[in-house]
Amino acid sequence: MSTGSTPLLDARGVTMRFGGLTAVNDVDLTVREGEIIGLIGPNGAGKTTFFNCLTGLYVPTEGTVSYRDRVLPPKPHLVTQAGIARTFQNIRLFANMTVLENVLVGRHTRTREGLLSALIRGPGYRRAEADSREKAMALLEFTGLADKADHLARNLPYGEQRKLEIARAMASEPGLLLLDEPTAGMNPQETRAAEELVFAIRDRGIAVLVIEHDMRFIFNLCDRTAVLVQGRKIVEGDRETVQNDERVITAYLGEPLEQPSTDRPAAEQPADAHTTDAQPTEPSE
Amino acid sequence: MTTKTAYGNRLSDLPRTTVGAIADLLARLEGTVPAPVARALVAGGAVLTAASAFLGWTWTARFPGDLTVSGYPGGLQWLTVATAVLLLLQALAAYQVPGLKVLAPTGHTGPLRGLALTAFATTWFTLIAICYELGGLVNLTTGGVIAGLAVLPALFGALALPTDRRPAPPVATANPWVERAGIVAVAAIGLGVFTYAIDTDYGELFVGFLVAAGFAAGSYARSGATQRLAQLLSRQRPFASAAAFVAAALFPLTQTNDHNANVGVNILIFATVALGLNIVVGLTGLLDLGYVAFLGVGAYTAALVSGSQFSTIHTQFPFWAAALLGGAVSLVFGVLIGAPTLRLRGDYLAIVTIGFGEIFHITVQNLDGSSGPKLTNGPNGIPQIPDINLFGLNLGSVHHLGDTSITIGRFANYFYLMLIVTLIVVAVFSRAGNSRIGRAWIAIREDETAAEAMGINGFRTKLIAFALGATLAGLAGTVSAHVTYNVVPDPYVFAGSAPPNSAFLLAAVVLGGMGTVTGPLLGAALLYLIPDKLVFLQNYQLLAFGVALVLLMRFRPEGIIANRRRQAEFHDTDLPAQGTATDTVGLSKAGA
Numbered sequence: 001m002s003t004g005s006t007p008l009l010d011a012r013g014v015t016m017r018f019g020g021l022t023a024v025n026d027v028d029l030t031v032r033e034g035e036i037i038g039l040i041g042p043n044g045a046g047k048t049t050f051f052n053c054l055t056g057l058y059v060p061t062e063g064t065v066s067y068r069d070r071v072l073p074p075k076p077h078l079v080t081q082a083g084i085a086r087t088f089q090n091i092r093l094f095a096n097m098t099v100l101e102n103v104l105v106g107r108h109t110r111t112r113e114g115l116l117s118a119l120i121r122g123p124g125y126r127r128a129e130a131d132s133r134e135k136a137m138a139l140l141e142f143t144g145l146a147d148k149a150d151h152l153a154r155n156l157p158y159g160e161q162r163k164l165e166i167a168r169a170m171a172s173e174p175g176l177l178l179l180d181e182p183t184a185g186m187n188p189q190e191t192r193a194a195e196e197l198v199f200a201i202r203d204r205g206i207a208v209l210v211i212e213h214d215m216r217f218i219f220n221l222c223d224r225t226a227v228l229v230q231g232r233k234i235v236e237g238d239r240e241t242v243q244n245d246e247r248v249i250t251a252y253l254g255e256p257l258e259q260p261s262t263d264r265p266a267a268e269q270p271a272d273a274h275t276t277d278a279q280p281t282e283p284s285e
Numbered sequence: 286m287t288t289k290t291a292y293g294n295r296l297s298d299l300p301r302t303t304v305g306a307i308a309d310l311l312a313r314l315e316g317t318v319p320a321p322v323a324r325a326l327v328a329g330g331a332v333l334t335a336a337s338a339f340l341g342w343t344w345t346a347r348f349p350g351d352l353t354v355s356g357y358p359g360g361l362q363w364l365t366v367a368t369a370v371l372l373l374l375q376a377l378a379a380y381q382v383p384g385l386k387v388l389a390p391t392g393h394t395g396p397l398r399g400l401a402l403t404a405f406a407t408t409w410f411t412l413i414a415i416c417y418e419l420g421g422l423v424n425l426t427t428g429g430v431i432a433g434l435a436v437l438p439a440l441f442g443a444l445a446l447p448t449d450r451r452p453a454p455p456v457a458t459a460n461p462w463v464e465r466a467g468i469v470a471v472a473a474i475g476l477g478v479f480t481y482a483i484d485t486d487y488g489e490l491f492v493g494f495l496v497a498a499g500f501a502a503g504s505y506a507r508s509g510a511t512q513r514l515a516q517l518l519s520r521q522r523p524f525a526s527a528a529a530f531v532a533a534a535l536f537p538l539t540q541t542n543d544h545n546a547n548v549g550v551n552i553l554i555f556a557t558v559a560l561g562l563n564i565v566v567g568l569t570g571l572l573d574l575g576y577v578a579f580l581g582v583g584a585y586t587a588a589l590v591s592g593s594q595f596s597t598i599h600t601q602f603p604f605w606a607a608a609l610l611g612g613a614v615s616l617v618f619g620v621l622i623g624a625p626t627l628r629l630r631g632d633y634l635a636i637v638t639i640g641f642g643e644i645f646h647i648t649v650q651n652l653d654g655s656s657g658p659k660l661t662n663g664p665n666g667i668p669q670i671p672d673i674n675l676f677g678l679n680l681g682s683v684h685h686l687g688d689t690s691i692t693i694g695r696f697a698n699y700f701y702l703m704l705i706v707t708l709i710v711v712a713v714f715s716r717a718g719n720s721r722i723g724r725a726w727i728a729i730r731e732d733e734t735a736a737e738a739m740g741i742n743g744f745r746t747k748l749i750a751f752a753l754g755a756t757l758a759g760l761a762g763t764v765s766a767h768v769t770y771n772v773v774p775d776p777y778v779f780a781g782s783a784p785p786n787s788a789f790l791l792a793a794v795v796l797g798g799m800g801t802v803t804g805p806l807l808g809a810a811l812l813y814l815i816p817d818k819l820v821f822l823q824n825y826q827l828l829a830f831g832v833a834l835v836l837l838m839r840f841r842p843e844g845i846i847a848n849r850r851r852q853a854e855f856h857d858t859d860l861p862a863q864g865t866a867t868d869t870v871g872l873s874k875a876g877a
Contacts, residue, residue, distance in 0.1 A: 055738060057734065057737075057738065075737075076734075076737040076738045076740075077737050077738075077739075077740045077741055077742045077743070080738060080739060080740035081740055085738075085739075086738055088735065088738075092732050092734065092735035092738075093732075093735070094727065094728050094731035094732060094735065094736075095731060095732075096727075096731055097724070097727055097728070097731060101724055101727075104721075104724055105724050105725065105728045105736065105739050105741070106739050106740075108721065108724075108725055108739060108740045108741050109739075109740030111721055113720065113721045113722075114721075114722065115717060115720075115722050115749055115753065118716055118717050118720030118721065118722055118723070119712075119713060119716050119717060121716060125720075128721075129720070129721075132721075168739065169739075172739065172740050
């Protein structure tokens with residue numbers, strides 16, 4: 001918040017309801033150029049749903065998302081075209097395409113060659129194709145996958161599949177990259193490498209919004225962190241603000257034992273969005 | 286059962302529960318005699334088997350092909366000779382005869398076993414067919430018994446050899462001209478095999494051919510020789526394509542009567558349409574079960590502007606204009622049908638496309654002037670479509686090749702015309718498939734949500750694939766209308782007993798190998814020939830055809846020609862076990 005640079009992403013009052021279930025409730029979030037923003041919260045807090053609202057996979061029930069002062073249409077390919085790229089929580093690579101082809105698909109919005117030019121294969125087509133390959137290889141170099149360019153994506157080890165997803169997203173030359181749990185399932189070394197990678201991405205002038213459960217990763221990385229609990233943003237700020245906020249501690253660890261115990265047990269590990277969020281709303285329906 | 290099986294533990298070997306027991310039993314034979322003896326048994330058995338085919342196997346010429354003559358082989362005996370020669374070559378390779386090393390990139394025992402089984406199956410199929418048709422063992426002469434026995438030591442020897450499966454060594458690139466000579470040889474063999482298959486004039490011979498070819502192809506696929514060949518072909522792709530084209534062009538010249546050229550042109554039409562469907566199904570992953578309607582649109586369009594006196598539009602377009610018009614009308618129909626349906630995914634799309642396919646069939650049946658406007662003459666269709674006159678060359682008449690006595694008949698003319706259309710479709714398929722738009726198609730097939738998140742307009746991209754597939758089918762339809770003289774609604778249904786119909790087209794694509802160029806061509810050839818040649822089974826024809834399909838899918842689920850990606854998949858299994866960790870990725874985290 002201290003930086004005075006221009007807002008890149010501006011989400012205002014984003015609300016997402018599935019029937020009676022409010023998965024995301026009136027969330028505001030701003031990302032400025034060159035920032036790394038964290039988004040944390042217990043399981044089922046609505047983080048991924050919020051991501052899906054930002055990227056057009058879901059049409060938010062209320063609220064708007066704008067990128068560089070333009071309201072984004074809720075169509076995934078138009079969002080990517082505008083300059084927001086994302087990765088997925090459970091890796092969604094094109095498993096039977098090669099590593100290089102995966103990245104080339106990421107370049108789809110930045111190339112124009114249609115069916116006719118592919119059939120005719122004129123010099124313009126060849127130039128564009130060579131250029132795409134060069135840029136894709138550069139990205140593979142950047143993520144350290146260049147020597148595996150011809151392997152099938154499905155045959156990569158887990159950590160490299162995560163890297164490939166990032167390379168594929170970066171191929172669309174985004175201004176903002178959304179990472180959905182980039183270190184899930186990684187060991188500490190791989191997590192540290194992922195940290196370096198995110199910093200390197202930021203150094204290329206790409207802002208990053210990252211969902212993560214690994215607190216050390218988040219607090220090492222992020223300029224600001226927003227906390228979502230049961231679909232609401234309860235706090236946003238730097239490391240100290242978030243770590244010392246009572247509501248955050250409650251959300252993650254439950255209420256202190258000394259308090260006279262109410263009949264409601266502390267929600268140590270809310271199972272998932274549907275059970276935790278649905279309960280309060282069900283009686284009212 | 287702790288018996289060490291004779292097979293490696295490749296994925297393709299795993300699901301053999303039914304044959305597992307027999308395989309275990311046969312595996313016990315391994316090592317029962319020393320390897321040199323076993324090898325000698327294989328080679329000797331192969332020679333004996335080949336020699337036995339020169340004897341008479343039965344006493345009466347009532348069995349088709351006349352197997353009574355001693356001195357030279359006939360009919361099914363040729364298949365035994367061929368399989369025995371293949372086995373002998375493989376055995377010589379096991380004796381380290383120079384030049385034959387290419388036959389066994391992953392060890393000798395595997396292919397020896399496969400080919401010994403091939404020779405055994407082919408020979409015993411013939412003997413059993415003789416006994417069955419003529420009624421009893423008594424119909425075998427000494428020659429037949431010798432043949433049946435001669436192949437046994439070869440089979441026993443192959444089973445007794447120690448397993449020596451090893452990973453294929455890296456390919457040593459040979460002199461390009463040597464490679465090209467190899468490709469020419471392969472193309473010649475391919476043409477020979479295809480010509481033989483199309484020339485088989487009685488059912489037993491065709492079934493025997495299927496047995497021999499199927500077993501032999503399986504052996505070579507398992508020995509790694511096929512993979513080597515595929516690598517060779519992809520290294521020399523332009524040359525290989527040219528060789529395949531030349532081989533196809535030579536086909537009509539090998540035929541003395543025009544009937545087989547007719548079969549050839551029908552196969553080409555069927556194959557071309559299957560290749561168009563492969564864009565929709567194989568590349569983009571859209572299950573289109575009404576695809577044959579676009580062939581119908583092309584055929585009816587061409588028929589209407591052909592100048593036939595039964596056409597309700599009394600105009601005659603030159604063929605090139607009719608072909609373009611047929612493609613364009615199909616394109617329009619493709620967009621019209623695709624625009625509403627492509628918003629659906631998966632099963633729903635499949636059902637809706639069946640619906641549109643049937644709508645086409647019913648519509649053309651009713652545009653007969655009584656239940657609708659008079660356009661297609663209803664069930665009578667449009668007969669007497671005149672032959673194509675292409676730049677002054679009448680394709681309906683017989684031509685001579687230069688001053689030679691080689692004649693090119695009507696169907697051979699159409700064969701060449703269709704070959705050009707096929708070439709266009711192959712070029713379109715491979716160029717479009719390997720481009721920005723082709724990658725978008727494959728991405729949509731792999732994961733449509735992720736593809737859209739990568740900036741691909743899913744609907745638009747799918748519509749392009751759908752419309753392109755429709756256009757190519759329409760183009761093939763314009764030729765097919767002229768080849769068959771008439772156009773009627775009947776062939777353009779979802780399922781029927783003869784190609785082309787949507788079910789057969791889809792089967793050709795899946796069976797041949799989705800996403801490949803050669804797969805659908807080969808699948809279409811097989812699917813056209815099998816029902817055509819199994820006519821002798823009469824009422825059981827479709828049953829046998831179904832069984833053949835089930836067997837092919839059981840033993841080769843990825844299709845006859847495996848996609849490059851699937852090959853790479855096998856290729857990459859040689860990497861450290863890390864690759865298997867990817868299988869658990871989907872389970873790693875719950876959530877969207």
